[in-house]
Amino acid sequence: MMSARLAHGSASRLRLSFAAAALIGLVAVLPVLAGCGSGSAVKRDQLIVATTTSLQDSGLIDDVVLPLFAKTEPGVTVKVLAVGSGEAMAMGASGEADVLFVHSPADEAVFMAAGNGTLRLPVATNHFVIVGPGGDPAGVKRAASAAEAFAAIAKRAATFVTRGDESGTNKKELKIWAAAGVQPAGAWYLKTGQGMGETLRIASEKQGYTLTDLATFLSLKDTLDLVPLFTGSQDLKNVYSVIIVNQDKFPKVNAAAAEQMAQMLVSAAGQKAIGAYGADKYGKQLFTPFAGALGSEEYATP
Amino acid sequence: MSASASAAPVLVARDLEVVRAGRTLAHVGALELLPGDVHVLLGANGAGKSMLLKALNGLEEARGTLEFEGREVATAAARLALRRRTAAVFQRSFLLATSVRNNVESGLRLRGAARAEARRRAAAALDLLGIAHLAERKPDRLSGGEAQRVSIARALAVDPAVLFLDEPLAALDPPTRRALVAELLDIFAQRAMAVVWVTHDRDEALAVGDRVSFLEQGRIVQTGSALDIFAHPASASFADFLGLDTYLEGEIVNAADGSTRLRLASGVEIACREAADGPAVACLPPEDVVLFAGPPAEHSSSLRNVLPGMVKSVSPSGRLLHVVVAAECVEVAALVTRAASEELGLEVGGAVVAAFKAAAVHPIARHERRLS
Amino acid sequence: MDLIWNGIVEALRLLFGGDGSIYEIAWRSLWISGLALVIAVAVGVPLGAAVALNEFGGRRVVVAATNTGMAAPPVVVGLLVSLFLTRNGPVGDLRWLYTPWAMVIAQVVIALPIVMGLSLAALQQIDVGMRQQIAALGAGRLQGFALLLREIKVALLAAVMAAFGGVISEVGAVMMVGGNIQGQTQVLTTAIMQETRSGRWSVAIALSIILMILAFGANFAMTVVQQQGRRRA
Numbered sequence: 064m065m066s067a068r069l070a071h072g073s074a075s076r077l078r079l080s081f082a083a084a085a086l087i088g089l090v091a092v093l094p095v096l097a098g099c100g101s102g103s104a105v106k107r108d109q110l111i112v113a114t115t116t117s118l119q120d121s122g123l124i125d126d127v128v129l130p131l132f133a134k135t136e137p138g139v140t141v142k143v144l145a146v147g148s149g150e151a152m153a154m155g156a157s158g159e160a161d162v163l164f165v166h167s168p169a170d171e172a173v174f175m176a177a178g179n180g181t182l183r184l185p186v187a188t189n190h191f192v193i194v195g196p197g198g199d200p201a202g203v204k205r206a207a208s209a210a211e212a213f214a215a216i217a218k219r220a221a222t223f224v225t226r227g228d229e230s231g232t233n234k235k236e237l238k239i240w241a242a243a244g245v246q247p248a249g250a251w252y253l254k255t256g257q258g259m260g261e262t263l264r265i266a267s268e269k270q271g272y273t274l275t276d277l278a279t280f281l282s283l284k285d286t287l288d289l290v291p292l293f294t295g296s297q298d299l300k301n302v303y304s305v306i307i308v309n310q311d312k313f314p315k316v317n318a319a320a321a322e323q324m325a326q327m328l329v330s331a332a333g334q335k336a337i338g339a340y341g342a343d344k345y346g347k348q349l350f351t352p353f354a355g356a357l358g359s360e361e362y363a364t365p
Numbered sequence: 366m367s368a369s370a371s372a373a374p375v376l377v378a379r380d381l382e383v384v385r386a387g388r389t390l391a392h393v394g395a396l397e398l399l400p401g402d403v404h405v406l407l408g409a410n411g412a413g414k415s416m417l418l419k420a421l422n423g424l425e426e427a428r429g430t431l432e433f434e435g436r437e438v439a440t441a442a443a444r445l446a447l448r449r450r451t452a453a454v455f456q457r458s459f460l461l462a463t464s465v466r467n468n469v470e471s472g473l474r475l476r477g478a479a480r481a482e483a484r485r486r487a488a489a490a491l492d493l494l495g496i497a498h499l500a501e502r503k504p505d506r507l508s509g510g511e512a513q514r515v516s517i518a519r520a521l522a523v524d525p526a527v528l529f530l531d532e533p534l535a536a537l538d539p540p541t542r543r544a545l546v547a548e549l550l551d552i553f554a555q556r557a558m559a560v561v562w563v564t565h566d567r568d569e570a571l572a573v574g575d576r577v578s579f580l581e582q583g584r585i586v587q588t589g590s591a592l593d594i595f596a597h598p599a600s601a602s603f604a605d606f607l608g609l610d611t612y613l614e615g616e617i618v619n620a621a622d623g624s625t626r627l628r629l630a631s632g633v634e635i636a637c638r639e640a641a642d643g644p645a646v647a648c649l650p651p652e653d654v655v656l657f658a659g660p661p662a663e664h665s666s667s668l669r670n671v672l673p674g675m676v677k678s679v680s681p682s683g684r685l686l687h688v689v690v691a692a693e694c695v696e697v698a699a700l701v702t703r704a705a706s707e708e709l710g711l712e713v714g715g716a717v718v719a720a721f722k723a724a725a726v727h728p729i730a731r732h733e734r735r736l737s
Numbered sequence: 738m739d740l741i742w743n744g745i746v747e748a749l750r751l752l753f754g755g756d757g758s759i760y761e762i763a764w765r766s767l768w769i770s771g772l773a774l775v776i777a778v779a780v781g782v783p784l785g786a787a788v789a790l791n792e793f794g795g796r797r798v799v800v801a802a803t804n805t806g807m808a809a810p811p812v813v814v815g816l817l818v819s820l821f822l823t824r825n826g827p828v829g830d831l832r833w834l835y836t837p838w839a840m841v842i843a844q845v846v847i848a849l850p851i852v853m854g855l856s857l858a859a860l861q862q863i864d865v866g867m868r869q870q871i872a873a874l875g876a877g878r879l880q881g882f883a884l885l886l887r888e889i890k891v892a893l894l895a896a897v898m899a900a901f902g903g904v905i906s907e908v909g910a911v912m913m914v915g916g917n918i919q920g921q922t923q924v925l926t927t928a929i930m931q932e933t934r935s936g937r938w939s940v941a942i943a944l945s946i947i948l949m950i951l952a953f954g955a956n957f958a959m960t961v962v963q964q965q966g967r968r969r970a
Contacts, residue, residue: 146934153936227919229935254919256931257912265916268824268834288824424869445877453873459866462888471884472874523875 105310110320111142113160115231116258118303119145121278121349124164127336128328135327139320149229155179155306158313162321163306164328166231171304180306181318186328187303187337187350191235192294194263194280194287195221195272203272203292209299210242212292217245222271226262227254231301236274239298263287276301278341278349303350305329329353373435374399375526375559376421381429383420383583391416391427391583398527401557403550405574405591407564409606413583414563415531421561422529423447434526449476452520453529456536458512460504465496465515468504472523483522490522493552510541517545521552528553530562534569546572547730567607571595571646572729579603592646609687611649611698617642617728627728631694636669637726645728651687653725654699657718658709668720672697676715679706686711690719697721747939748946759940763947766924769837770905773844777900780845781852782893786882788853789860790868803857806850811843815910818843822914837922839914847907848900855896859889894963898956905952925951 118124124143132141144151144160148167154160156179163180165171175183193203193212201221206212216223217240225247226233240247253271255262259279266273267287280291293299305325310318327333334352341349376398383391391413398404406414420427423444431438433447452472460468469490473483491497494514504512513533520528534542550573553560564570570577571591578588579598587599595612598604615629617640626634627647637647661671674692681687686706688699697719701711711717751759788799820826822834822842833839863885871881886893908926915922917931925948932941 147936150934150936228931253916253921256917256919256923256927256935261916265835265918419869422873424872445875448873449875451873453870455866455870457864457866459864459870461884462890475875475877475880519874529873 105315105317107317107319108139109142110139110162110317110324111144111160112162112164112324113144113146113151113154114164115148115151115166116145116260117230117232117276117279118164118166119143120258120260120282121276122282122344123278123337123340123350127340128164128324131333131336132324132327136320136323139323141324147228148231148234155308158308158316161308161317162324163308164303165306166301166303167234168302168304169234171306174306178312179309181309181311182307182322182325183304184306184325184329185302185304185353187334187352189277189301189303189350190294190296191232191274191299191301192277192280192291193272193299194266194275194289194291196270196288197290199292201272206293208296209239209274209293213239213247214243214245216272217243217247220249220251222251222253222266222269223247224253224255224262224266224269224271224273226257226259228256228258230258232259232274232276235299235301239274242298263289277347281341281345281347281349372399372401375434376561377430377432378421379430381417381420381427381431383416383425383427389583391420391580393417393578393585396421396578396585396588398559398561400526400559401553403553403560403562403573403575405562405564405570405577406580406585407567407570407574407577408580409565412565412580414565414580416583417580417585418453418529418531418561418563422451422453422527424453450525451527451529452523452525453531454513454516454520454533456532458504458509458516460507460512460515462504464500465502465504465507466491466500468515469519469522472519476523486524487518487522490518493521494518494548510537510545513537513545517549524556525558527559527561530560532563532565535565542569549573567595568648568727568729571612579606609651609682609698609700611651611654611696613647613649613695613726615645615647617645617730624723625728627726629695633693633695635695635726636723637728638724640728641730643730645730647726647728649697649721649726651698651700654690654697654719654721656688656690656699656701656705656709656711657720659716660718661720667722669723670726671718671720673716673718676711676713676717679711679713688717690717692719741938741942744938744942748943751940751943752946759943759947761920762923762925762928762944763951765837765922766905766926766948767951769840769911769924770844770901773841773848773904774897774901776841776845777848777852778897781849782856782886783882785853785856786860786885789857790885800854800857803850803854807854809847809850810909811847811907812909812913814843814846815913818846818910818914834914835916835918835922837915840911840922840924843910843914844904844907847910848904851900851903852896855899856889856893859892859896860885862892863888891963894959898959898963901955901959902952905955906948 114124129141144154146154148165148170151160151163151165152167152170152174155163155174156177171183174180193209195203201216201219203212203215206215225236253265253269255265259275260283262273263275263280263283264287267289270288305328307318307321307325308316310316334354337350338348338352341347374397378393378396381393382389406417408414416425419425421431423438433450438444438447461471466487469487470483473486478486488497491500494517496511496514496518499507499511499515507515517533534545537545546569562573574591576588577591577594578585579594580586581600581602587594587603592612592614595607598607613627613629613635615627618626618628619642620626625637625639627637627645628634635647655668661668672692672695674690677689677691677696679686679688682700685700685702688701688706688711690697690699699719709717788796818839819834821828822831822839823829824832824834867888868881868885871884876884906926908930911924912927912930915924915927917923917927925944929941929944929948932944
C-alpha cells in the first residue's frame with residue numbers, strides 16, 4: 064500500500080519534470096519561430112555579398128574589393144559569404160544575399176530569367192588552368208584545346224581531381240568533359256565536394272590533374288607538387304559578373320548598397336584596381352578587367 | 366584449546382616488518398601459527414594490526430622472513446602462491462557486482478577450479494553459512510550481516526590453509542555478531558583451520574582467541590593466552606585498553622530457580638547475567654564493586670554476590686583508588702574514592718568485604734575446540 | 738519553415754527510395770568510427786588501468802595530459818595527422834593521406850584520450866580495499882584486471898559511448914585527412930557539409946536523419962547493456 068502511494072508520487076514528480084522541460088524547450092524555440100517569416104526593415108548599414116570560394120581564395124575580395132568599397136561607402140559593413148556557386152545562387156534566389164559575385168553564366172541567365180536579380184554586370188575575365196604532375200603522364204601539354212586535354216586524361220585513366228560541388232569551376236569542368244565526349248567516372252575520377260584550395264591539395268597529394276583558377280593556384284604554389292600544363296584556350300575562359308538581387312521580390316535586400324558595390328566594380332577606378340591585382344604578388348595579372356561598355360556581345364554568350 | 370605441539374606450523378614470521386617511506390608500519394618479532402590455532406591480533410584503531418595481517422597474507426610487501434608451509438615467501442610470485450592457498454575476509458564485504466553464488470564461486474574459479482567443482486563447493490559453503498536461499502541475490506539487496514556471510518562463505522569455499530579475518534564483525538549489530546562468532550568457532554573446530562583474527566574488541570578477543578597478541582604503534586608488545594595477558598597487562602596503555610576489569614573463568618550453570626551462576630574452578634558460584642550453559646569468562650567492571658568494612662547490613666539488597674576477603678593492593682588510578690581484594694580463591698578489583706577509602710580504613714592486609722550485583726558480571730561464552 | 742518541411746519530405750523519399758549512395762556513405766561512417774573505437778578501447782582501457790592502478794614518477798603529468806587530450810580540438814588532430822601522413826612528411830611513403838586509413842587514425846587520436854581518461858577515473862574510484870580483496874581471492878594480475886573491468890562496467894560503457902559520439906559526429910578532422918572524396922573517403926558528416934554548401938537541403942537533411950539514427954541506435958544498444966542488472970528502486 065505504502066509503496067504504491069510512493070510509486071505514484073514519484074511518477075507524478077517525473078511527469079512534472081517532463082512538463083517543465085517541455086515548457087523550457089518551447090520558450091527557447093519561440094523566438095526562432097517568431098523570427099521566421101516576419102518582415103523587418105532593410106538593414107541599411109549591412110551588405111551581404113555571396114561569392115564563390117575561388118574568388119575568395121584568389122584574394123581579390125579581401126585585397127581589392129573590400130578596401131575600395133570601404134573608401135566609397137564607409138558606413139556599410141560588408142559580410143562576405145564565400146560558398147559554392149550553386150549555394151551562392153541559391154542564397155540570391157531566396158533573398159538571403161544582397162549582391163552576388165559569381166562566375167557561372169548559364170546559371171546566371173536562369174537566375175535573371177526567374178526575376179531574382181535586377182541587374183547583371185560582367186566585371187572581369189580570366190582563364191582556367193589545367194595543372195597536374197610534373198611528369199604529365201597524359202601529355203596534356205601537347206593538347207590543342209582543353210577538351211582534347213581532358214580526352215587524353217580520360218583515355219589514360221590518369222587521376223583527375225574535381226571539386227564536384229556545382230561551383231562555377233566545377234560547371235566549367237563538366238562542360239569541357241561534355242565537349243570532349245567523355246562521361247567521367249571511375250576510380251581515377253575523384254570528387255572532393257570542396258573548395259579549390261582543398262581540391263588542389265588532394266590533387267597534389269595524389270599527383271593527379273585538376274582544373275583550377277590561376278589565382279588560387281598561384282597562392283598555393285609553394286605547397287603543391289603540381290605545375291601548370293595548359294591554359295589560354297577559348298573553352299577555358301571564365302567570366303565574372305556582379306548581380307544585384309531583386310529588392311521588389313525580396314524586401315529585406317539592401318539594394319542601395321548593392322548598387323553602390325556594383326557601380327564601384329565597373330567604375331574606372333575599380334576596373335583598374337582589378338586589372339592591377341596580382342602583378343606585385345605573383346608577377347602575373349590574375350583578372351582581365353572587362354572594361355567593356357554595357358551591350359557588349361559577351362553578354363549573349365553564356 | 367589449541368593443537369598439539371607436534372604439528373608443524375603452517376605460518377611462521379620472523380622479524381617481519383612493513384616499511385613504507387622510511388616508517389615502520391607493522392612489525393612482528395616472532396609468530397608461529399599452528400593448524401587449528403586461532404590467533405588474535407588485538408589493538409586500538411590505527412595500531413597497525415590490519416597492516417600486519419596483510420603482511421602475513423602476502424598482500425603487502427614486507428622485509429624479514431615469512432614462511433608458509435615450510436617454504437619461504439620472498440617474491441611476488443611466492444606471495445601470489447600464498448594468497449592462492451589462503452583466504453581473507455575484511456570488515457567490508459567487498460562483494461563483486463554479481464550474484465551471491467557467483468561471488469562464492471569466484472575464489473575457486475580464480476584458482477583454476479572447474480566449473481562443476483566450483484559450483485559444488487560453493488553450494489556447500491552457502492549451506493554452511495545458512496545462506497543457500499540467497500544464492501541468486503545481487504549484493505545491493507543484502508543486509509550487512511548477509512553480505513558478510515557471503516564474504517565468509519566465499520573465503521571458506523576455497524578450503525584455505527589459513528583464514529585471515531580483518532575485523533570481520535565490526536560493522537555488524539550485536540545479535541548478528543554473537544551468532545556469527547558461535548558459528549565461526551564451530552567451523553574452525555571442525556576444519557582444524559589456522560586463523561588470524563584482527564579485532565579491537567577485547568571481549569571478541571576473549572571469545573575466539575587461543576592466543577592473543579596486543580599491538581601498539583605497529584609492534585606486538587605482548588602475546589599469550591587471552592586470560593593470561595588480560596590478567597597481567599605488560600604496559601600501562603594495554604591495561605588502559607583492557608579497562609581494568611576483573612576476569613573470572615568458570616562454567617555457566619542455569620539453576621532451576623531461573624538464576625544464572627558462574628561456577629569457578631574453586632567451586633565458588635558467582636551470580637551473573639544470563640548466559641547459555643557452558644564454559645565462559647566473565648568480566649566484572651571495577652566501578653561496579655562495592656566495598657564494605659564488615660558484613661553488609663541486615664536489610665536484603667540487590668547485591669547478590671558478597672565476598673569477604675583481604676585487601677591485596679591499593680594503587681592510584683586517576684583521582685580514584687584501584688583496590689584489589691583477595692577473596693576466597695578469586696581476586697576482585699574495585700574502584701573507590703580516596704574519601705571512601707579513608708572512611709573504610711582500607712589498608713593492605715586489612716579485612717574487607719567485596720560485593721556486587723549479578724547484573725555487573727558479564728559472561729563471555731568460551732567454546733571448547735575439539736581437535737582431531 | 739517551408740524549406741525545412743520540404744527538406745524533410747524529400748529526405749524521407751530519398752531514404753526509402755533505396756538510394757544506394759546514401760547507404761554507402763552511411764556504411765563508411767559506421768565502419769571507420771567503429772574500427773577507431775575498437776582500437777581506442779583496446780589500447781585505452783589497459784593504458785588507463787596501468788596508470789590508475791600503479792604508482793610511478795610523473796604519473797600526475799600523464800593523467801593531466803590524458804585529460805587535456807579529451808578536450809583536444811578535432812581540427813588540431815586533423816592538422817597533426819595530415820602533417821604526419823602527407824607525401825613529404827615522416828611516413829609519407831604509406832600514401833595514407835586522403836584514404837580511409839588516415840580517417841581511422843585521426844579518430845583513434847580523438848577517441849583514445851576519452852576512453853583512457855574515463856576508465857582511468859573509474860578505476861581510481863574503486864576502493865583500495867576492493868582491490869586487496871580481489872588479490873586476496875587469489876587473482877593474478879590479468880585476472881584482477883578483468884574483474885575490475887566488470888566492476889566498472891557502467892562507467893566503462895559510458896566512456897565508450899562518449900568516445901563513439903565524439904567520433905561519429907566529428908567533421909573537421911575527417912574532412913582534413915580524408916578529403917571527402919566521393920566513393921572513397923566521404924562520410925555522413927562531410928557529405929552533409931558538402932550538400933549544404935551546394936544548396937541541396939533535402940539530401941543534407943536525409944543524411945542528417947541517418948546520422949542521428951546511427952548515433953542514437955548505437956548508444957541505445959550500449960545503454961541497454963550498461964543498465965543490465967540495475968536494481969529497480
